Amino acid sequence: MTATTEGAGRVTVLGLGAMGSAIARTFLDRGHPTTVWNRTAAKAAPLAEAGATAAATAAEAVAAAPLVVVCLLDGAAVEEVLASVGTAIEGKVLVNLTSGSPAQARATERWAAEHGAGYLDGKLMGDPPYIGTDNILIPVSGSGDAWAAHETTLKELGGVAYHGADAGAAAVEFNAQVAMGYEMLIGFLHVLKLVRAEGGDVAAFGERLAGSVAAYPPLLTAMAKAVANGDYPPDLGPLRVQAALMDDLIAHRETAGVESVRMRQVKDLMDRRIADGHGEEGFSGLFELLGKD
Known part of the structure; x- marks a missing residue:
């Protein structure tokens, strides 16, 4: 990769695991004078050979x-590394791309403010080889001034999007996206278990399901709008009709010897919603x- 930013600004990268190293190398390749630091100093050697400056301490790097x-x-x-940098962070912009909760992001923002630094929190949704490409998504949130000052530089890392001044917003986005993946994939494993229990070809079923899933994006956007508006049209049909179908799905699983807890939980929610007078509304x-009771 060749340098693409004439006179690119100086950047420091703390942490040189697989992801940190990919970040530092991307900055180097895009023409940024880059200082790196890692607790295990040997990890800085390949980047130093590529032109980075390896600092002896985190404070020196900052x-x-x-x-x-x-x-x-x-x-x-x-927390441990930041505690070691002392006053060196004053006047800097700190961008934390470490995984963590919204509460942790807000706490780190408070620490940065107390030490005279701007703060942005970001989360990496992709693998190290995708750093520097649009194949990685990086939600970022925090100081608007910090974002304005360094937007161009940060966008060199991939599909970076700013989610506003709340430092915790990027973590909310990341956790929700990742949770959706796990919710979907555990459901997928459940239906594979069901298909196999009935003697079906799970690989062939997976191919067919991949085609069916392509129809879901419009439903997702419609359901999100319904939640935002508090108006729940019969997206998958009226709940009173869906509830009857759930009985069939639960019975099928139990007959086939497949765990049915999740389906029963959904049916319970449907029954409660219908009992409250919302049987003509949709799944949304x-x-x-x-919420909590």
């Missing part, structure tokens, strides 16, 4: 650039029952 990108194992590691109306 002092070297106005933009400091942190990518470590977890929030505890971030179950949203109203998902």
